[in-house]
Amino acid sequence: MKARVYVTLKPSVFDPQGRVVADALVTLGYDDVKDVRQGKFFEVELGDSDPATAKARVTEMADKLLANPVIESYRVEVLQ
Amino acid sequence: MKFSVVVFPGSNSAYDAAYAASRVIGEQAELIWHKDTDLKGADVVILPGGFAHGDYLRTGAIARFSPIMSAVKAFADRGGPVLGICNGFQVLLEAGLLPGAMVRNDRIKFVSQMVSIRVEQTDTPFTAACEPRQLLRMPIAHGEGNYYAPPDVLAELEENRQVIFRYANAGGEVGADWNPNGSLNSIAGICNRQRNVVGLMPHPERASELSLGSADGRVVLASAVQALASLSR
Numbered sequence: 001m002k003a004r005v006y007v008t009l010k011p012s013v014f015d016p017q018g019r020v021v022a023d024a025l026v027t028l029g030y031d032d033v034k035d036v037r038q039g040k041f042f043e044v045e046l047g048d049s050d051p052a053t054a055k056a057r058v059t060e061m062a063d064k065l066l067a068n069p070v071i072e073s074y075r076v077e078v079l080q
Numbered sequence: 081m082k083f084s085v086v087v088f089p090g091s092n093s094a095y096d097a098a099y100a101a102s103r104v105i106g107e108q109a110e111l112i113w114h115k116d117t118d119l120k121g122a123d124v125v126i127l128p129g130g131f132a133h134g135d136y137l138r139t140g141a142i143a144r145f146s147p148i149m150s151a152v153k154a155f156a157d158r159g160g161p162v163l164g165i166c167n168g169f170q171v172l173l174e175a176g177l178l179p180g181a182m183v184r185n186d187r188i189k190f191v192s193q194m195v196s197i198r199v200e201q202t203d204t205p206f207t208a209a210c211e212p213r214q215l216l217r218m219p220i221a222h223g224e225g226n227y228y229a230p231p232d233v234l235a236e237l238e239e240n241r242q243v244i245f246r247y248a249n250a251g252g253e254v255g256a257d258w259n260p261n262g263s264l265n266s267i268a269g270i271c272n273r274q275r276n277v278v279g280l281m282p283h284p285e286r287a288s289e290l291s292l293g294s295a296d297g298r299v300v301l302a303s304a305v306q307a308l309a310s311l312s313r
Contacts, residue, residue, distance in 0.1 A: 070181040
């Protein structure tokens with residue numbers, strides 16, 4: 001079973017990397033770009049378990065390690 | 081007095097810190113591997129600078145789970161003085177021993193330069209020998225030193241006088257022009273509520289002898305010696 005975790009900086013936290021990417025896109029001629037927020041993406045491969053248990057486990061992992069709740073939020077998706 | 085300096089895989093300032101504690105300050109210093117579970121009779125614990133676990137995931141995020149960190153936390157909970165320098169500060173933040181977090185420097189640059197920091201509070205074990213508002217010249221070298229805390233936490237830090245060092249100019253003025261990384265409120269170092277755990281981004285151990293360009297950092301470790309001596313009196 002696989003789960004996906006998307007980690008992003010909270011809206012209140014300035015994202016210097018995203019800002020630089022946005023500036024680069026505008027320089028490339030994409031001048032309709034207003035802002036970019038950069039995040040992290042994890043694909044976690046798990047042993048056999050039911051989707052509910054898998055979601056709970058991966059949520060715990062995100063909370064404990066994959067994201068820092070002070071500055072980041074996360075979203076967990078379980079794939080069948 | 082004994083300084084225990086924790087070595088994580090990727091720490092690169094552990095020897096400098098141990099050197100400053102032993103050869104410059106004249107106290108005992110021992111390096112402790114992160115897989116150890118015992119601080120070996122430490123009076124003071126230092127988490128040094130570097131790139132623990134390659135800074136993978138987030139700075140300090142993996143180091144926080146090293147076996148030695150349970151002992152560091154227990155030591156801190158008992159009131160033992162703990163100093164986190166640069167990456168060590170980042171580890172303390174990730175471990176929740178200090179509030180807040182680090183994000184990338186606002187100009188996306190790794191900054192390596194001498195800075196002046198202003199001592200804001202002298203009632204911590206690492207500033208006890210400082211004069212109020214004393215200016216210290218020390219180097220910084222980091223990519224993630226942009227201190228962030230949510231507004232309520234930041235307000236609480238200021239209210240409880242937990243901001244210990246701020247970036248300043250040579251005249252002691254604080255402002256955006258002298259803030260090298262975008263840190264909120266020009267924060268260079270903070271302490272916990274109990275004031276025994278201190279973290280700072282600048283490197284006192286790399287400014288402990290004049291031949292290094294500044295000996296101003298010496299007072300940070302000398303403060304710990306003075307603070308512990310006055311406790312045992």
